[in-house]
Amino acid sequence: MDVEHEDVTATSPERARRPGRRRDESRDEAILDATRELLVERGFENMTMDAVAERAGAGKATLYRRWPSKTHLTVDAITCRRYGDLTVDDIPDTGSLRGDLLSIRQVKHLRSDTEDLMAGLTAVIREDPQVAAAFQRQFVEARTQLMRDLLDRAERRGEIPPGRDLDMIATIAPAMISYQKVTTGKPLDPSYLERLVDTVLVPLATAEHPGSQDLADGAGALWTSADEQAGVPGR
DSSP states (O other), X not given: OHHHHHHHHHHHHHHHHOOOOOOOHHHHHHHHHHHHHHHHHHHHHHOOHHHHHHHHTOOHHHXXXXXXXXXXXXXXXXXXXXXXXXXXXXXXXXXXXXXXXXXXXXXXXXXTHHHHHHHHXXXXXXXXXXXXXXXXXXXXXXXXXXXXXXXXXXXXXXXXXXXXXXXXXXXXXXXXXXXXXXXXXXXXXXXXXXXXXXXXXXHHHHOSSOOHXXXXXXXXXXXXXXXXXXXXXXX
């Protein structure tokens, strides 16, 4: 009896520690890639779990075992890839804040999937706090940090007068770009970005005494342009 008891107690921990089936991380990545592709192609509303499973070559049971809903899957698809990996080191030092800001667009052509994915999330951002929070972290906060670093660079070059609130200025471009994308659901027009730089960002950051009316007029024109594209009544 004692021997049998010892055998049982010796083997029980081994049984308890026996691992289950190992999760296939390559399959996870294929599913998340398929999710991002379908978000770009169809948008959140028209993307389905069935379509993701088919695109990834996975079973629906696999998807639902790992992601209980389309929202959970979308949040993981956004957060598992570093869409905010564009840093100040990627932006050439042109010698001026204006040149640096306009260079962002050229660099981002190499990463156009970011803009496309943003467009695919347009509707759900307004309605789902969980997706909106992931969007905020991955897109808005990352762009704000990039703006802050570019402003710091300009400050070191002596372009920015002392006492300017760079933290506040850094939030303006990401906020206006997000408004343009989320409200209109259209690609960012290069002329819009150039006007944003020339009429709002550079004057606000570098002018010795930025004229409040000029800045208000510049910002107002950009808001109006976005509203007109979206069919929003005048402000």
